[in-house]
Amino acid sequence: MGGPFEKVSRSPNENLWPWRNDVVAIWNLARMWYFTQNDDYAIKARDILLAWATTQTEFSGRESMLDLGDYAYMLVGGAEILRGTWSDWTETDTATIKRYFKEVLMPASNPYGEHQFGAANKGALALVSLGLMAIFNDDVEVLDSVVYQTRTLAHIGLRNSNDIGMLGDYLRDQGHAHGQLRALVMLAEALWSQGIDIYADFDNRLLSAGEYFARVNELVSTTALPFGTTDAYYIADNTNRGWRGGGGGNIPLNQIYDAYVLRKGLQAPFIAQRRRWMPVDSTSFMFLKETDSSTATPGPELPIPSTTSITTGFNSIDIGGAVPAGKANYESGLGVWMVEGGGDEIWSTNDSCHFVYKAISGNSAIIAKVESVENTSLSAKAGVMMRTSLEQGAPRAWMAVSNRGQVEQNMPNLAVYGGANYGNKALDIPDFNASYRVKLERMGNIITGYVSPDGTNWAATDVGRIDGPVPDTIYVGLVVSSVANGMLNHSAFSNVQITGGDGAALTVSPAAPAALIASPGDGVVPLRWQSSFGAVSYTVNRATSQGGPYSTIASNIKGSSYTDTSVTNGTTYYYTVTATNSAGTSDRSPEDSATPARQLVNIATGGVANDSANDQSNAGAVFDHNSATEWFYSGVTGWLEYDFGHQEVVKYYSLISASDKVTRDPKDWQLQGSNNGSTWTTLDTQSNQSFTERFEIKTYTIASPAPYQYYRLNISANNGDTDFVGLGEFGLFTEVQQ
Known part of the structure; x- marks a missing residue:
């Protein structure tokens, strides 16, 4: 036992390794008790656990939650095994551990309070x-x-x-x-x-x-x-x-x-x-x-707030001495909000801007695509804002695109993990000329800021908490700051949506889904794609040649996934997806392909393993369905053999490299089959094989499978070692029968 100690800390580290090692010991001893029913293991596990629970009073450090999260399943798992399966565990023991968790470890799991997680x-x-x-x-x-x-x-x-x-x-x-x-x-x-x-x-x-x-x-x-x-x-x-x-x-x-x-x-x-x-x-x-x-x-x-488009109903205000007076106008033919505003700056503690807003009670959100920011200053910016009042300096959050070609974010007077400066960031974005989207979302007292290239792939990059008293109503809208007060900045926003909007904006055809993932199932191809902003439904198209021609296999799909069940194993299929709404249909998504295949099962189980040294125990290491164990053979050539005890038709075989030297991997070999253990038929021959990774699997097809009782891997060369051959697994496979 390495501890116990009153104090444990991570970053800076203090008594950390003794705590870690003792937690692992609790986990291992509790499991050994469960598997063996030997009370000695349970007694020792309880002794270590109670020693820490009655001694430790502090788990501190900037990264305390990382160790607690990494080791929680072992610490709690060990305690649960003892509480649930060992008759000598007492209610007093349970109460002691509960106090330890509640008073010492749980506060250290979230030392910064409420939502303030790393x-x-x-x-x-x-x-x-x-x-x-x-x-x-x-x-x-x-x-x-x-x-x-x-x-x-x-x-x-x-x-x-x-x-x-x-x-x-x-x-x-x-x-x-x-x-x-x-x-x-x-x-x-x-x-x-x-x-x-x-x-x-x-x-x-x-x-x-x-x-x-x-x-x-x-x-x-x-x-x-x-x-x-x-x-x-x-x-x-x-x-x-x-x-x-x-x-x-x-x-x-x-x-x-x-x-x-x-x-x-x-x-x-x-x-x-x-x-x-x-x-x-x-x-x-x-x-x-x-x-x-x-x-x-x-x-x-x-209770995730929904949004819809807005064409009217915004109020306007100049905050922090912003001049000249700003204004906003919706251009219905373009589906664009044009917002003009002055202001010194809104970065950090500054709060000088033109704000176009709605007062919204309860949970709410706003999203906007910033189409352009006039070059009144390199720091000029346009985006979305939420604030608890219209007074200068009120607690607020904003996400904006700046004239520098970055997304900037700020949450003045909100509680932010890591402090206010942690929440103040300028984020690089790809291809600034294509514009970018920003979003704010309020749920209860938490405001989250997001960025996205497409309006669906939202990454949460800023999170803050409104400290009490938390208003039911906050102010939500668009913000522009020219960062050249006395000069108006003209910025354009499209795809503006807000909770409680009027839904009257011009509908435009959705963009193509940005990504499509196809997976090679058994008799099926599961598909997932990134949804498209404004899409109502999706159509899945399929071809048997790269690039098409495609035919539609499913339409009017409401979500962003679909499973194609009309496939034949062994055939490669190429897929694209289109998005649709009342205005039209998008271009095709990027193509992805998959070749469904019958699931393979390793049937090398229940038989007898042997090798050319007649060491059945060593040979068994490659037939235990665990690549972590190894056949470690003295010699640079030799064979491995498996006796099923009856005939089996093996259609595929695999080798997995061991966690050993690359030079000990097999290089040249023959796979052979026999029904008497003495007369062998060569089923496959491989040469110049190499494994670039440890635990790397290579699978080979047997061209003419037939029933055999014995299968042998006859290794004629390794990859250069002068003394040994090593192999992690030797698998013998057939297809799962439907």
């Missing part, structure tokens, strides 16, 4: 920590808050995503992307155990997030759209695609597979592909299932 993975880790401890503590109030925040906070939860499955950290790097995904999925699984289904939210958003992550890291060419968080807005994918850390994502991807494939009967083709090679380790095996028929109930409808 961006993306940081906030998701805070939520999973709070959620798991609230479940142990039977704290319904905290758990309800966690569920609401997970479903509504657009900078950390399920809404920190887009239609094709990108999460906020997906363009930061794949490690942090994995961290955000793992935290959200771990929380979703814990909530499912309480009868709450957030997996269903936003059209099965966690399935699309898992599939996107798996697809990118299986190195399948995948569209990335500009996206981000309150930390950063990313306009290009420069991440380390092909990431294999964290067991390849074996915990969240297995949980997603369980949730959607086993429980809901959906398909997850890229996760299934990744599961074929992902190692099974001392933790991830806990999340592997064969079947799951449990159920849960989706949450209630969320």
Whole structure:
């Protein structure tokens, strides 16, 4: 036992590793108790847990929530195992742990209060920590808050995503992307155990997030759209695609597979592909299932404010001595609001502008596409604003496009994670000449600012809290500041929508969906696309040749997903999607393709493994369906053999590289079959094979499959090592029968 200590801190680190190591020990000992029923394990686990619970009084540091989120499933999981399965656990023990969670660890999970979570993975880790401890503590109030925040906070939860499955950290790097995904999925699984289904939210958003992550890291060419968080807005994918850390994502991807494939009967083709090679380790095996028929109930409808177009009804005011007097005019033939305004500046504590507004009670939102900003100053800006009053200096939030070709954001006098300066940012945007869209949304006392290239792919880049007293009515509208007071700036806005608008604007045809994702299922091709602003429905088009000609296979689709079930396995299909409203139909989306294929199953189970050294134990390591174990063979040539005990027709086989030296990987080999163990038929020959990654899977087709009892991999060369051959897995596959 490394502790306990009264104080633990992360960033700066103090007694952190003793706490981490003891949490892992609690987790391992509790599981060993469960699997062996040896009381000694439970006693030791309880001793460590209670020692910390009765000693530690502080968990501090700027990043306390990160460790608590990373280790929550082990700490709470260990405590739950003891409470739920060990008869010597007492009510006093439970009360002690509940106090420890409530008074020490839960405050450290969200040290900045209410919505003030760090961006993306940081906030998701805070939520999973709070959620798991609230479940142990039977704290319904905290758990309800966690569920609401997970479903509504657009900078950390399920809404920190887009239609094709990108999460906020997906363009930061794949490690942090994995961290955000793992935290959200771990929380979703814990909530499912309480009868709450957030997996269903936003059209099965966690399935699309898992599939996107798996697809990118299986190195399948995948569209990335500009996206981000309150930390950063990313306009290009420069991440380390092909990431294999964290067991390849074996915990969240297995949980997603369980949730959607086993429980809901959906398909997850890229996760299934990744599961074929992902190692099974001392933790991830806990999340592997064969079947799951449990159920849960989706949450209630969320109070996300809707918007519609506005052509009249705005009021105008000049704030902070802005001159000359500004004005606004809607040009119905163009569908454009022209707004003129002076003003010194609205950046930071400045508040001098022309504001065109409506007073709105309750939850509300406004969106606008900034078409142009007159060059009255390099800092001139036009955008959207929310404020608690019309007085200069009132608490407010704004998102605007500046003449510098950036989106600027500011939340003066609102409570912002990281302080006011953290909320003041200038964000680079792609292709400024194409204009950009900005949005503000008020839900309760939380205001969120967004940016988007298209009006649907909204990234939450600023979040602030209105501190009390919170007014029921706030002022919502368009803002212009010339940053050359005494001179009017003429700026143009299109696609302006607001809560309670009149809906009378000119309808224009929607743009093509910006991205389409097609997945190679078994007898199906699941499709997801980024929705188009103003679209009412979508049409799916398909071809069997790249570029068409296309035929329509589905129309009048109301959402942004569709599953094509009229496919033949082995045929490659090319898809595009168009968007439609009363004004017309868009151009086609970018094309994506998929080749559906029969699901493969590794049938090398229940038989006898051997090798050319007659070491059945060593040989068995490549037939245990776990790439983390290894056949480590002394010699540079040799064979592996599998005896089914009966005849089987193997149609495919695979090799997975071990976590060993590249030079020990097999290079040349023959796959052979036999029905007596002595007369062998060569089924496939490979030469000059190389594995560029550890745990890399290579799958080979047997040209003329036939029934054999024995299968042998006869290795004639490795990749250069002078002493050994190493192999992670040797899989023997057939197709799943429908």
